[in-house]
Amino acid sequence: MSTKLKAGIVGGTGMVGQRFIALLDNHPWFEVTAIAASAHSAGKTYEESVQGRWKLSTPMPENVKHIRVQDASKVNEVAEGVDLIFCAVDMKKDEIKALEEAYARTGTPVISNNSAHRWTPDVPMVIPEINPEHLEVIAQQRKRLGTSTGFIAVKPNCSIQSYIPALHALQAFKPSKVVVTTYQAISGAGKTFTDWPEMIDNVIPFIGGEEEKSEQEPLRIWGSVTDAGIVKSELPIITTQCIRVPVADGHLAAVFASFEQKPSKEEILNLWKNFKGRPQELGLPSAPKQFITYFEEENRPQTKLDRDIENGMGVSAGRLREDTLYDYKFVSLSHNTLRGAAGGAVLIAELLKAEGYIQPK
Numbered sequence: 001m002s003t004k005l006k007a008g009i010v011g012g013t014g015m016v017g018q019r020f021i022a023l024l025d026n027h028p029w030f031e032v033t034a035i036a037a038s039a040h041s042a043g044k045t046y047e048e049s050v051q052g053r054w055k056l057s058t059p060m061p062e063n064v065k066h067i068r069v070q071d072a073s074k075v076n077e078v079a080e081g082v083d084l085i086f087c088a089v090d091m092k093k094d095e096i097k098a099l100e101e102a103y104a105r106t107g108t109p110v111i112s113n114n115s116a117h118r119w120t121p122d123v124p125m126v127i128p129e130i131n132p133e134h135l136e137v138i139a140q141q142r143k144r145l146g147t148s149t150g151f152i153a154v155k156p157n158c159s160i161q162s163y164i165p166a167l168h169a170l171q172a173f174k175p176s177k178v179v180v181t182t183y184q185a186i187s188g189a190g191k192t193f194t195d196w197p198e199m200i201d202n203v204i205p206f207i208g209g210e211e212e213k214s215e216q217e218p219l220r221i222w223g224s225v226t227d228a229g230i231v232k233s234e235l236p237i238i239t240t241q242c243i244r245v246p247v248a249d250g251h252l253a254a255v256f257a258s259f260e261q262k263p264s265k266e267e268i269l270n271l272w273k274n275f276k277g278r279p280q281e282l283g284l285p286s287a288p289k290q291f292i293t294y295f296e297e298e299n300r301p302q303t304k305l306d307r308d309i310e311n312g313m314g315v316s317a318g319r320l321r322e323d324t325l326y327d328y329k330f331v332s333l334s335h336n337t338l339r340g341a342a343g344g345a346v347l348i349a350e351l352l353k354a355e356g357y358i359q360p361k
């Protein structure tokens with residue numbers, strides 16, 4: 001009998017849900033035993049419900065094809081059969097909040113890809129290499145929700161993972177002012193070129209809500225755990241522009257940064273090269289061995305060539321040089337649907353399991 005933890009994917013028929021299904025295929029710790037979606041998909045087999053809208057280039061894993069999709073609103077029925085839930089649904093924010101809390105109240109850990117709970121004070125928003133200590137806030141959340149085993153943990157917006165790791169490695173020099181422009185892939189909008197042909201040969205200088213998230217969410221990631229939940233950091237001041245570009249996957253960031261104490265170029269390169277977080281120390285299954293890879297070539301990193309580094313879980317950087325207005329400028333890149341979405345959430349689940357927050361029911 002399998003000793004793996006049983007995972008349910010709520011929103012498993014959608015684009016991010018499909019990524020979860022693919023990433024958990026043959027995962028050493030988790031296996032997908034339940035899939036839930038809207039009432040429209042409920043009752044069909046997974047294969048039937050996703051027919052004509054499987055968006056990944058890899059084939060649908062055999063072992064999920066015959067799972068009967070459940071109605072996500074039947075919370076007790078779905079939660080009964082699983083040890084944890086990954087959630088990626090497209091619903092109104094207040095509906096997502098209520099749905100995720102309902103699952104957590106059944107005693108089930110919920111790892112969410114949605115933005116609904118990113119600012120709920122007692123919900124940890126985690127990049128496992130950067131702020132694993134925020135998991136401590138789960139104790140406060142469990143008290144509020146009246147459960148000793150359930151909770152919600154969330155991942156941040158995909159855009160920030162392209163530039164926050166590189167800045168975090170330099171925290172000792174206290175980044176004070178940061179200007180970022182992100183060049184974001186169309187999969188971040190849940191699209192491919194087939195369903196968004198207007199993006200071929202085009203650039204759109206607007207992504208709704210993205211600049212606010214890109215400026216504010218890093219401050220929560222760098223915030224601290226207090227008795228009143230996570231309190232965000234005041235610095236650095238971050239300003240962003242987020243641009244949609246015609247690439248399938250991968251968000252590239254062009255970054256300008258000033259520091260309270262200016263590091264040397266050698267110090268920056270050394271810190272990037274040697275940066276390790278809790279996932280690397282624990283040897284988590286999805287953790288990249290090298291979190292930040294620096295390219296010396298002046299035309300790298302490139303979205304198409306480098307987004308899959310470390311199975312899409314690594315971050316790459318390049319073009320570090322002194323700037324005329326700020327201390328330094330550089331570019332950095334991450335895979336938006338792997339590190340930035342489902343892969344980031346799976347890594348959070350692995351961290352939660354390794355730290356004892358997720359147990360078999």
Ligand SMILES: NC(=O)c1ccc[n+]([C@@H]2O[C@H](COP(=O)([O-])OP(=O)(O)OC[C@H]3O[C@@H](n4cnc5c(N)ncnc54)[C@H](OP(=O)(O)O)[C@@H]3O)[C@@H](O)[C@H]2O)c1
Binds near residue numbers: 036038090091337340
């Ligand atoms: N795409 C990305 O790269 C990305 C990145 C970061 C975050 N996100 C976030 O992740 C979430 C999912 O995005 P997505 O691109 O995967 O969306 P999507 O492809 O539209 O999939 C949406 C999923 O939600 C389900 N759903 C819709 N209404 C529902 C309802 N009333 N009750 C239960 N389930 C319902 C759908 O089920 P049916 O198939 O039955 O309709 C489907 O499984 C969103 O919150 C999005 O903002 C997406």
